[in-house]
Amino acid sequence: MKIIMLGAPGAGKGTQAKMIADKYGIPHISTGDIFRANIKNGTELGKKAKTYMDQGLLVPDELVVDLVADRVVQDDCKNGYVLDGFPRTIPQAEALDAALGKMGAKIDFAIDVDVPDENIITRMSGRRACVACGATYHIVNIPTKVEGICDRCGAELILRDDDKPETVKKRLAVYHEQTQPLIDYYTKQGCLVDVDGTQDMADVFAAIVKILGA
Ligand code: AP5
Ligand code: MG
Numbered sequence: 001m002k003i004i005m006l007g008a009p010g011a012g013k014g015t016q017a018k019m020i021a022d023k024y025g026i027p028h029i030s031t032g033d034i035f036r037a038n039i040k041n042g043t044e045l046g047k048k049a050k051t052y053m054d055q056g057l058l059v060p061d062e063l064v065v066d067l068v069a070d071r072v073v074q075d076d077c078k079n080g081y082v083l084d085g086f087p088r089t090i091p092q093a094e095a096l097d098a099a100l101g102k103m104g105a106k107i108d109f110a111i112d113v114d115v116p117d118e119n120i121i122t123r124m125s126g127r128r129a130c131v132a133c134g135a136t137y138h139i140v141n142i143p144t145k146v147e148g149i150c151d152r153c154g155a156e157l158i159l160r161d162d163d164k165p166e167t168v169k170k171r172l173a174v175y176h177e178q179t180q181p182l183i184d185y186y187t188k189q190g191c192l193v194d195v196d197g198t199q200d201m202a203d204v205f206a207a208i209v210k211i212l213g214a
Helices: 013-024 031-040 044-053 061-071 090-102 117-126 165-179 181-189 201-212
Strands: 002-006 028-030 081-084 109-114 127-130 136-138 192-196
Touching (some): 013 028, 013 201, 117 127
Parallel strands (some): 002 081, 109 192
């Protein structure tokens, strides 16, 4: 099963993608997590990506397309994967289609997690993320057992640099301009499905499972 998560920054793509990956036993591939890991490790890619991410801008297509094209052909992707945060522009979607086409494959579901802009800013300021394993929490909605420490792997949690309200506003603007057109793109391909992302996490997940099948 090949799945794409669509939705605004903070809509809950990462939260749901992890649950999908666990339930269906497929890898969760988050381009944002890949960039953050590269930033943490001080790689060239990380240095380049950081200048865009800190401003709430998208990293240029050429820095991300090959990365994903190389990832989805690895062995653990044989039974599918859930892509989180990719594609984010029409050229990225076209590049993904081209890469899949070569393997005679296609996307099965593009899941749009729908949350209005008003809800997003509150969510983001409370988010805490684990740079070690990618888990995300929320200080009110999804608190950890020990404050500031990841339940899953015990590493320290961070407030992402790009979760400041001004940067979140910029990311939302970039989303509407560059990423939202993908909703039409995947509607035309006949694989777009919508879920109401304002519900509780568990209800959002139940709606997704209903679509994907148990
Ligand atoms: P990325 O890491 O993908 O960030 P994003 O799309 O902005 O999305 P987020 O990770 O902020 O939100 P999410 O939808 O995953 O929500 P989450 O589940 O965490 O990208 C970061 C940057 O990297 C980009 O800005 C760009 O610069 C660059 N980048 C990455 N991919 C790229 C690409 N393909 N091309 C170019 N540039 C790229 O949830 C948010 C919060 O809400 C959490 O605290 C969570 O606990 C809470 N929450 C989740 N669900 C619920 C719920 N149902 N109810 C209440 N709270 C909830
Ligand atoms: Mg995310």
